[in-house]
Amino acid sequence: MSIEAITIPKWGMTMTEGLLAEWMVAVGDRIERGQEIMEVESTKTTNAVESPVSGILRRIVVPEGDTAPVGALVAVVADASASEEDIDAFIAQFASSAKQDDGEASGAVAPKKIDVGDQAVINALAIGPESDSTIILLHGFGGDLSTWMFNQDAFAKDFRVVALDLPGHGASTPISEGNVLVALVDAVEKAVDSLAVGKLHLVAHSFGGAVAAALAERKGEAVASISLVAPIGLSGDMNKAFLDDFVAAERRRPLKDVLERLFADPSKISNDMVEATLQFKRLEGVPQALGAIKDLIANEQGQVQSITQALRTFKGPVQLIWGESDQVVPVPTQSEVPQNVALDTLPGVGHMPQMESTTEVNRLVLENIAKAK
Numbered sequence: 327m328s329i330e331a332i333t334i335p336k337w338g339m340t341m342t343e344g345l346l347a348e349w350m351v352a353v354g355d356r357i358e359r360g361q362e363i364m365e366v367e368s369t370k371t372t373n374a375v376e377s378p379v380s381g382i383l384r385r386i387v388v389p390e391g392d393t394a395p396v397g398a399l400v401a402v403v404a405d406a407s408a409s410e411e412d413i414d415a416f417i418a419q420f421a422s423s424a425k426q427d428d429g430e431a432s433g434a435v436a437p438k439k440i441d442v443g444d445q446a447v448i449n450a451l452a453i454g455p456e457s458d459s460t461i462i463l464l465h466g467f468g469g470d471l472s473t474w475m476f477n478q479d480a481f482a483k484d485f486r487v488v489a490l491d492l493p494g495h496g497a498s499t500p501i502s503e504g505n506v507l508v509a510l511v512d513a514v515e516k517a518v519d520s521l522a523v524g525k526l527h528l529v530a531h532s533f534g535g536a537v538a539a540a541l542a543e544r545k546g547e548a549v550a551s552i553s554l555v556a557p558i559g560l561s562g563d564m565n566k567a568f569l570d571d572f573v574a575a576e577r578r579r580p581l582k583d584v585l586e587r588l589f590a591d592p593s594k595i596s597n598d599m600v601e602a603t604l605q606f607k608r609l610e611g612v613p614q615a616l617g618a619i620k621d622l623i624a625n626e627q628g629q630v631q632s633i634t635q636a637l638r639t640f641k642g643p644v645q646l647i648w649g650e651s652d653q654v655v656p657v658p659t660q661s662e663v664p665q666n667v668a669l670d671t672l673p674g675v676g677h678m679p680q681m682e683s684t685t686e687v688n689r690l691v692l693e694n695i696a697k698a699k
């Protein structure tokens with residue numbers, strides 16, 4: 327007899343509870359490991375949750391519309407041999423164990439600010455075991471380290487993982503004057519040098535791809551692999567209106583309209599995510615920094631940056647991951663992708679594959695890392 331728990335997942339270090347937005351299966355259904363079975367809404371986004379086990383969904387404990395803490399039991403999966411009394415006992419035992427664990431330290435690690443000189447800091451979150459290499463996570467324009475909330479735990483099973491807020495994003499100091507890209511990469515490099523151990527595996531999204539490419543050129547053989555999710559810098563095409571509208575949006579409705587362009591399914595954008603982004607955009611120095619970075623990314627002729635040469639000359643494995651429904655940075659043509667670079671496209675996915683197709687992105691990144699010498 328096998329009885330298994332389905333619980334509220336933890337996405338990122340700040341998530342404490344989740345709203346069960348939708349059950350995608352019903353009691354009595356046979357479900358398989360990896361099957362999407364429910365949608366959970368956090369303060370950041372709404373995302374589908376895959377079942378960690380196979381079996382029959384015997385009991386739903388938390389109905390649609392209810393909120394439950396991270397780790398709370400929401401459903402029970404069991405084989406046909408388990409009686410209703412067995413399931414009742416399992417639920418009672420789970421509740422008893424949860425009560426005993428309440429208030430104990432969770433072992434969660436908080437982000438910390440790294441001094442990178444000139445009275446500037448980089449906000450960084452380092453998790454995972456001690457290892458001989460480090461995965462560096464770099465988000466895109468307008469994002470922060472929570473971009474990787476669905477990925478970091480999977481990567482941290484075997485690697486040290488460092489997620490950074492780029493300058494002018496999250497809790498990192500804005501940069502808006504001088505050679506902004508050079509200064510930005512300087513700050514990121516100092517933070518990486520402070521936190522990373524051994525070989526580096528760079529994983530970056532969108533604008534972060536340009537930062538990763540520049541960092542790879544600087545660090546040389548210290549970088550073992552590069553995995554880029556919808557990066558800028560490979561073609562001339564770019565939805566410049568997205569950048570302009572993001573910077574210009576000062577109210578919730580216009581900003582929500584902009585953020586919805588990031589996802590193939592716009593319902594992924596929660597009201598809390600809109601509010602958090604709006605508050606971030608109002609911080610001192612952030613509007614100027616975003617404006618400067620926007621101009622680094624694209625002008626009226628298209629994309630400004632090029633990462634083609636950096637990827638072509640890189641000696642390790644390079645993986646590109648793209649959503650086929652990306653409305654911000656279109657999928658490059660095969661001729662625009664260097665021959666030494668792998669490109670995988672994901673159907674029904676927009677500009678945020680790491681959040682929209684988490685399992686597939688995690689698999690592709692870890693497979694690319696495994697190819698590194």
